[in-house]
Amino acid sequence: MYLPGNQPPSVSSPMRWFTATIRLLIGAACPILLMPPLLAQHPAAAPRERTLLLVGDLMLSRSVGARMQSANDWTLPFQQIAPTLAAADLAYGNLECPISNTGRNRHHLWSFRADPRVIEGLKLAGFDVLSLANNHVDDWGHPALLDTQRRLREAGIRTVGAGANDLEAHYPVLVDLGGLRIAFLAYVNVEPKESTAAPDRPGVAWLEPERVFADIRFARPLADLIIVGLHWGVEYAARPSRDQTELAHQMIDAGADLVVGGHPHVVQSLEQYKGRWIAYSLGNFIFDQHDPPTHRGLILKVSVKGKQIAGVTPLPTRIDGSYRAVLAPAKEKRQEAREAKAPVRANSPGTR
Numbered sequence: 001m002y003l004p005g006n007q008p009p010s011v012s013s014p015m016r017w018f019t020a021t022i023r024l025l026i027g028a029a030c031p032i033l034l035m036p037p038l039l040a041q042h043p044a045a046a047p048r049e050r051t052l053l054l055v056g057d058l059m060l061s062r063s064v065g066a067r068m069q070s071a072n073d074w075t076l077p078f079q080q081i082a083p084t085l086a087a088a089d090l091a092y093g094n095l096e097c098p099i100s101n102t103g104r105n106r107h108h109l110w111s112f113r114a115d116p117r118v119i120e121g122l123k124l125a126g127f128d129v130l131s132l133a134n135n136h137v138d139d140w141g142h143p144a145l146l147d148t149q150r151r152l153r154e155a156g157i158r159t160v161g162a163g164a165n166d167l168e169a170h171y172p173v174l175v176d177l178g179g180l181r182i183a184f185l186a187y188v189n190v191e192p193k194e195s196t197a198a199p200d201r202p203g204v205a206w207l208e209p210e211r212v213f214a215d216i217r218f219a220r221p222l223a224d225l226i227i228v229g230l231h232w233g234v235e236y237a238a239r240p241s242r243d244q245t246e247l248a249h250q251m252i253d254a255g256a257d258l259v260v261g262g263h264p265h266v267v268q269s270l271e272q273y274k275g276r277w278i279a280y281s282l283g284n285f286i287f288d289q290h291d292p293p294t295h296r297g298l299i300l301k302v303s304v305k306g307k308q309i310a311g312v313t314p315l316p317t318r319i320d321g322s323y324r325a326v327l328a329p330a331k332e333k334r335q336e337a338r339e340a341k342a343p344v345r346a347n348s349p350g351t352r
């Protein structure tokens, strides 16, 4: 179609008539030249690519906190990895401890509470969203949990999966990356269940399947992508249970685009199900446990083209002797990335 209005205003009328005639003649012979001139000169831009980096469990208390204190450097765990994380369009992780100087130690089996100065490191690493849906965020009670949320919010870091009441804990966190709308939801089903939020009580979002499906359906029209973070599974188990694989599949059937898990302290497989990805456990990202498998983690690199996930790449990491997250050496990295993408094999029921 020829559009006279697309001609530059400086072209005189006879010239415009001449040009139009020539275009019509050429156009009759070659339909492709009938494209409006504006479109021909500026082909539709390729869908924009974005990178999301998702990591596993971050524990910034106990020996990790003591090391930062003795080095007088509250960014220490992130010094090496910060350039990688901060270069992404969005970084997400599971914060496995309150960050506060208030509250009362509830003396869970292990009680964690990190010094508020650790937020410097989280900012350096460029974290955008942190899940609080885990079995440690309530170690120092509701005041510390709410203080953690407040401090992170003031640092520009969103939190998901916990809140002042169960509505807030279940409400999706919506992030708009220049027109790409991502909804985050996060849940935990690791004891203590008493940390669960209620209509009149702060706490975490408990992983109740029917409620999770309802939350996903609620988020669906609000977002282009829905990412569900789960704190679940059996500590140190090499594989997810069959119950977990079934539940993850049901979440995708309900509308989730990506499911990422943590808590086992070791890395488990990735699985592609109906074109969507599930990372059952990303392992430890920052922690202070002793066994070598607990020093390994995965950064899940998620490539988004336009409004869809185009692919995921596992980037294996290590926790070094100073509790710093570092990318694994190249040779080991290739091997572990292959292992992570091996077909998922669930443990049979009864071995949980």
Ligand SMILES: [Zn+2]
Pocket (backbone or CB within 6 Å): 096, 134, 135, 136, 190, 231, 262, 263
């Ligand atoms: Zn945990």
